[in-house]
Amino acid sequence: MQSEREVNRAIERYSDMVRRICLIHLQNSADTEDIFQTVFLKYVLRSMPFENEEHEKAWLIRVTVNACKDLRRSFFRSRTVSLDSLLEMPAPNRQDHREVLEAVLSLPGKYKDAVYLHYYEGYTAEEIGKILGKKTNTVYTMLTRARALLKEKLGGEEYG
Known part of the structure; x- marks a missing residue:
């Protein structure tokens, strides 16, 4: 030092x-x-x-x-959209983004954390497990359940 x-x-x-x-x-x-x-x-x-x-x-x-x-x-930087470009986006797409964000934010805390760390920060399941003090397989289960909840909230296949 x-x-x-x-x-x-x-x-x-x-x-x-x-x-x-x-x-x-x-x-x-x-x-x-x-x-x-x-x-x-x-x-x-x-x-x-x-x-x-x-x-x-x-x-x-x-x-x-x-x-x-x-x-x-970094994963975060490559997956972000500037606010200006989001506002220039046609209204239907803007609404889609808002719906997805609201759906993610409405997830239970443990799922929300896993989704955020995986999709927005780019951490692997193993890394998320270390951060959250969970086993890797538990993180995979949390992500799977979160995706199922999001699919249900967003109305099926159209959001992938």
């Missing part, structure tokens, strides 16, 4: 570079700030010393680029 003095020095020296890399990759200031925090948190938690300043700089660049790539290809 890095000392507070080392962290402050690194932030002073490399914060502009990290932000520029993030802005180039993400073109979004909110995501840039998230990745900035992630990068420097990883820096704080790093236990191995750096060989020299060039090694430190190269490590920060690599971690920043990888964090940006991870965010860009």
